[in-house]
Amino acid sequence: MEQLSVAPTSALLLDYDGTLAPFQMDRNRAYPYPGVVEIVESIIQSGRTRVIVVTGRPIRELRALLPPMSNLEVWGEHGLDHLLADGTYQQTAIAPEITEVLAQAERWLNQADLMPLAEIKKAGLAVHWRGLSEAEIGRVQARTMEGWARLAEQPGIKLLRFEGGLELRSARPNKGDAVATIVEELDSNTRIAFLGDDLTDEDAFRVLGDRGLSVLVRAEYRETKANVWLKPPQELLGFLTQWLNSISV
Template sequence: MSLPPPLAEAVGSFAALPRVLVATDFDGALAPLVLDPDDSRPVEGGMESLRAIADLPGTTVALVSGRALEPLRALSGATDPLLLVGSHGAEDSRHPDGLALDEEQRALLETLDGDLRAVVERHPGTRIEEKPAGRVLHTRGLDPQAGAAALESARALGERHPALVVTPGKEVVELAVAHVGKGTALVALADELGVDAVFYAGDDLTDEQGFAALADDPDRERAGRRLTVRVGDGETSAQFRVPDERALVEVFRAIEAARREQRPAE
């Protein structure tokens, strides 16, 4: 598969820069969405391409996901030097001690557990995913009307407990007692690494926050060199769009090939 000429040109410009960050969401971008989140696996060739990119000079690769860090590591099979950013930016594989919740946050999380169990009882077929700093209600597989009602019940908990950060997604809603956000995490990582530009791909509302944050990066030169890709349909502020996960792998392969060919200086 060849990339559309505008995307191919953008990949070439990005690949020629000395220091870059190549980051991607996991579910819906690197791994197809499935009914049971525990069954999610990267699409064929995806992780191999990312590992190859990570081996190139001046290149950092990161998986940036709403998943908690350890499930993200297990399902992706990612190993060093790939970086993992989990829980929407609240966890980082370089900091193994993980999140440190204060007493108030731990108490709120305990209350949230009870409230969400009540939601599940009222809406059979929904599932709760546990994260270090929050919980996620999943409705994938439910009738759309039933799923929407369950998600609304979960979102209402944010009004009951204003300290919770409510993050909607595709047939999910996350409620967290500590939250950073993918956009904030991406810009902070770019600052820390001192990269010239960031590539980011994703498919969901939280990824749209990432696209927007990279466009609004206070480093205006870096913002102008960003490369953002929406995977799948839906409104987007990303610069480009690809139809599915396999097409994103082709973008990864193009980045690797162009970066090897241009051999940017370290």
């Protein structure tokens, strides 16, 4: 943080679910921890930090969970969608063969009666089991992995584990690709931090490497490429407050 106070510019990259907001059984009610929005808004308004949310959610879902925030940049669906700070929207095209594999995966979900647990995205499908019993989770996980096994072997497709589910999606882009693009845009003197909680954030930690600070935000520690571990919400709020104080010097 001492280097941050003298840096001409900085960039704060933030995952959403599990990082800025606690997980909820109803994912449409996963609002940020109290105090997070106010601090992040103050960081943005300082004019010294480019704040970017990099999330697995579609951008439209994230915007429904956050109050309007000026100059907030968002990369959605692991980098597929990009909402610039000025409101410009960009989207990466999905190859037809990827779309066909995902269509097959969706048909399988229907046949397996798992659609009530499913989330359909442009570049992937997720099965969520948060809130189920341990026995039910075991059955849903085993059944989904078996049902999607052949599809997961197709070129350009990846089966991802995340906190509370599985996602079959286009292998690219991923959060690491989004972070790589962001880093390329930044001046070499820009101080960077990426905060994330999930296994899908490891791509971002790996890409950032020594170029910035990688922070694991999680109640329980796990093996990670991150440099620092914070427990939410208090240690998360402390980090954000310290960031704000450092750029306000």
